Amino acid sequence: MAEAGKAVLELVGISKRFGALPALSGVDLRCVAGETTALLGASGSGKSTLLRIALGLLPPDTGAVWLDGERLEPRNVTMLRRRMGYVIQDGGLFPHLDARENVTLMARHLGLPRAQTAARVRELAALVRLPEAALARHPVQLSGGQRQRVALMRALVLDPALLLLDEPLGALDPLVRAELQEDLRDVFRRLGKTVVLVTHDVAEAAYFADRIVLLRDGAVLQEGAPQDLIEHPLDSYVARFIRAQRAPIGGIGA
């Protein structure tokens, strides 16, 4: 439905090897403004690697990354990263800073006005439903769910065009996870962000995504709307991958 939209993130012909091991081979990915894309796959399928390449944390062997029509290069990578928000599985919060300091680290580095930053923190805390008191706590004093909310605030503080989330709910217990899923989807819709979500959970992918990209062994196997993949799996692997996860309880590792 968003084929006509402007590409916020575009990865073209990305290949990457770790030693002799191929991690990605010729992957293309195009994410359109306002759309949520789920990168789905088993562990080792290359989905997290693709995200780290998009952020310039890892140089690809071949291929290029474009953000809003600008090509990611060593000279501009630091600036471009400020237009992407990144959240990883257990938050990646800095243990030496409290929640507020974690959220405002970049704002302070850029020397933004304090009052403006404080207002932004209040606004974001309300948005992700984090109690004000939690802002003064250090990561070890926060619950897993709170940590992810803080991490999301940190990713959003500079109002980036793009959010890159690597298994953001992977380490949470089921109840917290369900609650946070709802809150996250709510945030995405309200802000209209372009989102790339890495997950191995089919249900989660279907819940969030406008479009699913299924990866296997570093290559795109099938992509399309969630319903497409479920109803018209392209081959037996896709069928098995999806069926296995919709089995009895679901969501327990693929």
Next chain:
Amino acid sequence: MRTTAALLTAALLAIAARAAAEPGVVIGSKAFTESIVLGEIAAGLARDAGAEVVHERQLGGTRVVWDALVRGEIDLYPDYTGTLEREVLASENVRGREALEAALARRGLRLGPSLGFENTYALGMKEERAAALGIRRISDLRAHPSLRFGFTSEFLDRADCWPSLRGRYALPQRDVRGLEHDLAYRGLESGTLDVVDLYSTDADIRYHGLRVLEDDRRHFPEYDAVLVWRLDLEERAPAVVASLRRLAGAIDAPTMSAMNARVKLDGMSESQVAAAFLAQKLAVAAAAPEEGVVARLVRNTRDHLALVSVSLGAAIVLALPLGILAAKRPRLGAAILGATGVLQTVPSLALLVLMIPLLGIGAPPAIAALLLYSLLPIVRNVHAGLKGIPEPLRESAEALGLPPRARLLRVELPLASPSILAGIKTSAVINVGTATLGALIGAGGYGQPILTGIRLDDMGLLLQGALPAAALALAVQGGFDLLERVVVPRGLRLGREE
């Protein structure tokens, strides 16, 4: 970091200023009682002639004191003609007083008049043991190959001592070890040693009931006690030199032996003994500056703290960037860690002595050696602390769009701070202990009473250095534990307590 550098510069300047402000005559002595007594006597005479006098006591062995004289760090010191001929100028084959005078003059030095006694090397055994084995002369030792020898390291190495003595007498003994002179006597008493080297004026000969073995092949040369001074002293302070010349023939062997005994056996200070001699023999009222226990403790503490704080401060300033570089550039890092590691394997005593040709004697070489010695624990812990940051955290900082410098300052160094602080603490504690060796090259500190305590077999004196050094090490450790609460971010400490 800037304040540390400023403090460091200030401290170095203070040391330099102190060195520059010292006028008058600097006297050196070797690290044994007789040399120190003679140094004190010379100091008393120089003071009597109106000079400001500094006596750098027990600077070290012959080579250290000689080098200090040649370099002009001291103006004079007592030595023995045999030592000068056979050891210091061994390569020039100097024989006889005239030849020695000429050789010294070529170096800008003057051989002062004979003081009036000889202190030659000799070998000694416990009287009963020697009697039981029927040993009178050194050549008698040949018949007893299993005897255990304990010699000072100087005696072991000097060309005119053990290496040639062993050849001259064809001595077969294999069990020959090097140890400190005063410890050798204890070895004799306890029966772990049979034969030691002696000085013929040693107070211990009588005290320990030793038999001095006859040098029946006339191996040891004459060891006439003399003062050696720099020629420029004669222009700078002619009155001092004239005063020193009054010592010609003034001390005979029994007098010297008695003075040694008063220090070593009666527990008098070298200054007191020297003052008594000057008053009786030369009618010189030497107001020997006597120092009480407290004053000495204060001075040693001040010197020790200066050694530790300046060297540690400089080590931190140097090691932090090295450790960061090592963590950021793996190949260079291996070289840095390797180099600092090699420095650490150099025995601390050797490192200290290696600094003398570069920086002379006193505090500067000691500080340099301590600095080099303190590097490894800090560099290694900075490196380990930075390398130990979990990959996801490092990447999170990068992904935020923080430039490298900000990542280092705002994220990586704070995360590594517990490890860095632990490294500095290790360095500081080692440094406090190692700094006691500084006294060997005239740097002062708690090593001073330890050295003197060993020399005089005076446990009380030894403890005056050892106890405060141990207390300081504990205090440093405690201080760093407190500092940790300030330096290490609260969030990291919370993590550890859980």
